[in-house]
Amino acid sequence: MSVFSLARLVTAGDRGARIRLAGMAAGVAVGVALLLLLWGAYDALASRAERSTWTTLSAGVSPQQVSDPAAAAPSDDTVLASSTPDYFMGRTITRIDVAASPGSTVAVPGVGRAPLAGTYYASPALAALIDAHPADELGARYGTRAGVIGHAGLASPDSLVVVTGTAAGDLNPSRGGSGADESQFGVWSVAGFGGAAYPNVAYRTVAIIGAIAILLPVLILVGVVTRLGAAERAERFATLRLIGATPRRVADIAAAETGVTSLAGAFAGALSAWLLSPIAARIEVGDGRFFRTDLTVAPFTVIAVVAGVVAVSTAVAWWRTAHAGIGPLGVSREQSERRPAAFAVVPLIAGTTLMLGVTLTSVLGSPLYGVEMLLVLGFLLISLGLVTSGPVLTYWVAHLAARGVRGTAGVIAMNRIRQHPRATFRAVSGLVAAVFMVSVFAAAVTTVTAQSAQADGSDRLAKSTVLAYLATRPTEADAAITQASRVAHTPGVTVAAIGHHHPEEGVVFAASDAARLGLPVPAGADHVQVASDYFEGGPPVVSATAAPDTAPAILLIATDGTASSTERARTAVLRSGVRLALPPATRTELAASALQTTANRYAGLTGLGMLVATIISAVSLAVSTTAAILDRKRVLGLLRLTGMPVSTLRRVILAETALPLATVFALCIGLGFLAAWCVVAGLTEGRRTVSWPDRSYFLALAASLLLAAAAVAGTFRTAHKNTEISVTRYE
Template identity: 45%
Template sequence: MRAVIVGWVLASRERGGVKRLVGIAAGVAVGVALLLLVIAAYQALGDRSARSTWPLDSAFKTGQIADLEFGDDTVWVAPSGMLGAPGDFYDGEAITRVSIAATANSTVAVPGVERAPQPGEYYASPALAELIDAAPADELGDRFGTRIGIIGPDALLGPDSMLAIVGTEAAVVEPMLGASLHADLSGVRFPTPAYAMIAIIGGVAVLFPVVVLISIVTKLGQAARTERFSTIRLIGASPRLVAVLAALEAVAPAIVGALVGVGLFFAVRPLAALVEIEGSRFFVSDLAVPSWVMIVAALGTAALAGIVAFVTALRTGLGPLGGSREQHERPARWLSLVPLMLGAIVIATPAVVTSSGLDVRVPDITILVGFVLVTTGLVLAGPWLAATVSGFGARRANGAAGVIAMRRIARHPRATFRSVSGLVLAVFVVTVFAVGTTTEIVDEVADVPATELVRAETLVANVAVDADPAAQEAGLARVAEIPGVERIVRVGWYEGENTSLGGESEPAGASHPEETPAGVDGELLDGGFVLSGEDARALGLDPGTAEWLWLEQPYFSPFAIGRDVYTAAMTEAAAATATPTLVAVLTDDRPGSLERARTAITTSGLTLAGLPATRVESTDAGATRFARQYVSLAWIGILIATLISAISLSVSTVAGMIDRRRQLGLLRLSGMPAATLRRMIVVETALPLAAVFLLTIGLGFLTAWAVVVALSGGDRGVTLPDASYLGLIGICLGLAAAAILVVFRSVRSELPLAATRFE
């Protein structure tokens, strides 16, 4: 106990001792706060998904009963604007509309509302209610009916969610795309196990730099501690007692830092909730962590700091004399490459099996294990690679700075690589995220002529196949009376069976196409759309003299096909066999005309299979909601990893220079110019990074490819990232340069005084 008290006294009187303890506490605080934020974000993603996926059918649910009947204990639900399907829109704002058909005595609980709405009633989210109140009724509010309440947070993605729960008749909901019968309305935390695994991998990728930061700050002032502990050994303390003292000294500031980190987590939660994912912020309550997790994170971090200090002190082998001298490291061995190579094999195996088409089931957990091995292997293999490269470089170095730097890296590969390990992990994480996001390409609106795709501003709605023709015509007549509606185009679907052509097929506007669709020269046409010649002319096509026109299916899709759409003249008898499928509404360019037409289509009595949307809006909904969500999160992960790496690099490099004050001071006293000393520092920082730089990028590409291919079942791939990736790598290298500049300033301020006092 006497030795412990003496040790704390020495610590309090050590030059910079208080600053060192404060630095450890501050670093641990930042690390714990980030650790809790990552855990909270993972939890929040699942909670948001569960709150927003309750209207979906059984595609993402298990145990769904297929033979339900409509009654008091079931409801018909048809969601729009979810999973990439076009939904409702107003002035470019996407609105999720959930149509519900329930009996008056329905016992099915609808999330976020008191009871299921009846026909003509609706609930709105707070953000949508505000928008409806500010917009003209005939442009937005009339689409839904009479508002009877506000949707609670239990059914909302976030505070900015645009959601309407609209009551209607069962006969209206049943024909809608994605409609299904439910006995229970509950969401799923993740749409598939693959997305859950992606979230876990993303969290692990961000946590590794956080762990590196915590491990670095717990070793601040290691040389100063070694010198002080040698003094304690001199007065009779045993090596184990010294190790216990080292652990206690590390645990105390770590506990304080961990507690501050918990407080910092609560302080930054409101700011973190402002991050917008999938068009909505988080509720602050989403970013919650269970109390037991906070306790484990705080105490675990403090315990880890103590264990590291205890083991380090025992392995150092402090004696009563010469403790301040430089300690030799155990040489790095090639066996440290084994985890890295094993990880690369493990993570690539599922993707290779999937790509080869083998009927072999590889568990998704294999990908996570491989990812952890690769990430850990980079940190373990780095010292050996740095030592190997420095050995070659030392034999070819010309100047004193290069020789000294190379020899120190060879003698202390772990210490030198530790300073850049955070940056190495950042480059790896940035590469994985940047390459992984290339699998989700958000398609831009195709700027093409009307002979290739329907005009971008045309409203197109799917109509129900079995609807009453007279009722449909009456509904279209009401739409035609709306101010701003110029023309209604009726489009049918032709199956292509037992009907011959009335003319030859050719691309619209082209007299000699390079290829023609099946059905030319008297053969049967493939399935396609049918419309009158006048309607085709209104859309911008050239039907010539044809009274009825066949055109291929891609015309009403949102994606460019790179050529004019194929058309063919049809006989009236052939056109009569087409099934009414689409309604295209052309409006003028006056303000409000498009939204009034959309409202009229929705409320005219037409039996719709899908809500009206323009090609611009359909393109915007072309990518799935969940994929876009994880693309956004990837960029947030990139930002966090980069910032953490900058802090880690600065702290570790400055700490290393302070710990080597004696050696560097002696070099200055022996006559080494300051410029040579700076060049030596640059080499010591740059070479360990350069030794693994290309390997890190390559492994990042491999990991991203393996994760995307394996978890998508081979349906997705990756491509080379755009120029933004090079910019991110440039930022990482720029942060390294900034850290070196910080070290230069530290060297100028610390070395002369320290060296003079030592001698």
């Protein structure tokens, strides 16, 4: 009889065995589906970053900053371009102005040949916004639409991007972005546009560490489900040994069973990942949703993942069975595990030492070569070290606790843990990994700047007021005043006032303009000095001053407070011809723009990572606890037969779950915060650090513990059903 036929006869001969195999296949399917979705998301973040960072002109092909665009006409091999943000009803629009020659060969991502002067290409999301609003609120800013930007030039279906054609002389070298966009300041000559998968090595390192953090609970889940029904399977294998099967033959049967089951589960997981990808693509991360094609994993990768999961599962099953020492009487008595060696804590100590050493040298100003990979290695060692050292620590704690325990449940639980520390800790290893990863994510996200525009007040600059910082020269002051007067006639605009630079600090306004803006004007003053903090939402600090002889600094446009009026005012400024240093924006938008760093945009990933790790850990705990009950149903049934109540059995299960978790709970939290600090401080040479997390972290921990309690409580019914007196008597 072939190995596969014998495996089917032995391992799937009854309903219980078939349920066990179905459970294994389902667990593998979940693991493979998550693995492929996470793999696709990791690649998607890189590819969409590459599609969005082409707007970073300084990173283009042969970039050269241009001080006089009118004198640096574009050639067929180069274009002149500037990148600035624009705003519309609280949303940021990326605007690229391009001046190209008639025979230009430079392709714009998602567009192709640069648009002609006076025309524009918009992303589908922006085109829909333009079509849904009057032209004087948005569309008139850009000219005539020539087409829509394709997938290749957009990070997301939600991206708001516009590429406008312009003349070289209309590009303003004094104009740039704000906050995170300051590197885009000015006009650039480029021979081509190109993006980067990651803004820098530091963020690539963080992405790798994040992938490790998510994958560890997934791998633990796969490992747990492949051990379902280990005791029942051992009984069947012992029967084979009794009728003459060799140890190698038994190991081959175990490998065949696991291989076929994991193959079915892996195929189901791959199919599930493909079916779930449209749903996963709708999750907003960073710059918005994904395109579905972003999450599509290459066929070769799918085959490699499926083959890898099947090969590893099969090899582990063969090795476990071959070294389990199953003989003809192999299951007549439960065998204690070999005492875990203290050497198992070495990876944890080594990883902690490595991360601390690398970070301290970096903070002290002497970073080691390859600090990024050293931090990744240290994080990997800590992650694996928590899993390998858990049984050792659990054994030590159970050994100490056994001396003082008095109750029946405590005695049974502590002795069970001492005899099977690996199996006991394996049940909670997924939750342990989740607590560690949640702590890492929660601590790391605290490095993100958390600030916002100051609140409105009767004496504060209204959030509906548009600020246009100017780049005009003193000789252009009269022209700027004329242009500002045109803006003042825009429907919904109540005041349009120009302020000049003060020689020391702040901005100088005519007293009449200041009064119309609602500022307190000292009696008899012709001009007033306003402190700069006022334009960021601070209190108005006003004092009398002399008439200015400096260049115009700012154009303030007060509106009636409606969103439509604000957008009409912004459009009027952009069409007025006034030379701008920054795009017209409200103080709220300027404050938000200052926060648009890569770290801030992807801060939302931490919540997703915490959620995935928590859910996977709860599933792992439920499966492993159920498996442990099924493996010991004979022993527990005999205890029930001797009169032990069900309540005592429940307390045994709780104690066996609580002790290993309590042993490493504080350690996981501490190491999570330490690892996050090492990564953040080590990659930035101490310029960034972490702080105490907000309440969402504690809610996540509470949710983890509640899910764990629910998972354990869900196994009580299984324990009661499989240890009933009738079941034990039948056996």
